[in-house]
Amino acid sequence: MPRTHAAATAVALSALALAGCSSTATDDDAAASGEVxxxxxxxxxxxxxxxxxxxxxxxxxxxxxxxxxxxxxxxxxxxxxxxxxxxxxxxxxxxxxxxxxxxxxxxxxxxxxxxxxxxxxxxxxxFDADQGLLVAAGSGLDSVEALEGLQVGVQQATTGLDWAAEQGLSTVEFEDLGLQVQALRNGSVDAVVNDIAVLGPFADDELEIGTTFTTGEQYxxxxxxxxxxxxxxxxxxxxxxxxxxxxxxxxxxxxxxxxxxx
The missing domain is CATH 3.40.190.10 (Periplasmic binding protein-like II)
Structure with missing residues (x-):
């Protein structure tokens, strides 16, 4: 939020104080009428x-x-x-x-x-979604069992993280998908778990989709x-x-x- 001069702030606050009751009433009326x-x-x-x-x-x-x-x-x-x-x-x-x-x-x-x-x-x-596995091309990683003892990159606060934890996998958390994939490319993690629909665009000569884990999720x-x-x-x-x-x-x-x- 941009900074304002103290005088302008005081005027704005005064206006809000004077209009407070009518503004609240207007909002309440809109809510009561079912208006968006x-x-x-x-x-x-x-x-x-x-x-x-x-x-x-x-x-x-x-x-x-x-x-x-x-x-x-x-x-x-x-x-x-x-x-x-x-x-x-x-x-x-x-x-x-x-x-x-x-x-x-x-x-x-x-x-x-x-x-x-x-x-x-x-x-x-x-949208119907499942979890997917992104791995280095030719790694042979294509199952939960193959990930045992490896470092798996997951995105914070996602169902992919929850799913990986439920499987007992060793996880490394990242704030977003881009950081996950970057870590896979530089070898910081051995594999990445996230929604299968978002992993496809990263498949290339170096990375491939290892498998899809059916979870029945919906957006x-x-x-x-x-x-x-x-x-x-x-x-x-x-x-x-x-x-x-x-x-x-x-x-x-x-x-x-x-x-x-x-």
Whole structure:
């Protein structure tokens, strides 16, 4: 937040004090009427944590990806602009960013879990996901058993970390996917576990997908607990884009294939 002169701050505080009662009443009236209330008027703010290609990543100085395109459809249906805010994944998955008013919706390849449902309200699922294994090409690492005694890179606060811990693997935590892959390339870890959909783009002459671990996970968009009006709007958009073919087009653009039926 930019700094302001003391005089300007005093004027602003005085204005807030005078307008406080009427402003609160207006917000309460909007909530009671079921109107969607946003952190900033005319803007739907989305918190996300790139790099997490193809869901959110930087391209030509702009954050793009499947999640961004889906949430932009929500913004379009609301008749507002979309603003993308980059924040650490911990604040996203814990609900802290939503509770602090940093954004209206969180979208960052977030798997719906019971623990996270205690921190935010989730939309209907919009993407099916499993865990995957990224390894050095020719390493032969293709199973949980093959990882015994090795160092496995995982992303902090993710279901990949939880899954690896449940398997009894020796893990090294990283703040984001990019740092995980960098550690694999420089030999700091022997393998990387993360969602299979985001590991594919890193497969090349040096790295390959070792295997996929079927976990049955699903992604959801998150809003602050109790923000029923926005949640209903998000779910309405998800239903609309599935019915009119928009979701299929977004999926094919970023994943390269049509979504599976069912």
């Amino acid at each position: 209330q946003l952190v900033r008027e005319g803007v739907l703010t989305m918190c996300t944590n790139p790099p997490y290609e193809p869901f959110e990543y930087e391209q030509d100085g702009e954050v793009v990806g499947l999640d961004v395109d889906v949430v932009r459809e929500v913004a379009d249906d609301l008749g507002v602009e979309l603003e993308v805010v980059v924040t650490p994944f911990e604040g996203i998955q814990s609900g802290a960013d939503l509770n602090a008013g940093n954004c209206d919706v969180v979208a960052s390849g977030i798997t719906i879990t019971e623990e996270r449902e205690e921190n935010m309200d989730f939309s209907a699922p919009y 959801g968009l998150g809003v602050e607990t109790g923000n029923t009006a926005l949640l209903e709007a998000v779910d309405a958009t998800l239903e609309r884009i599935r019915e009119d073919g928009t979701y299929d087009a977004i999926y094919e653009t970023h994943i390269g294939t049509a979504p599976s039926e069912g």
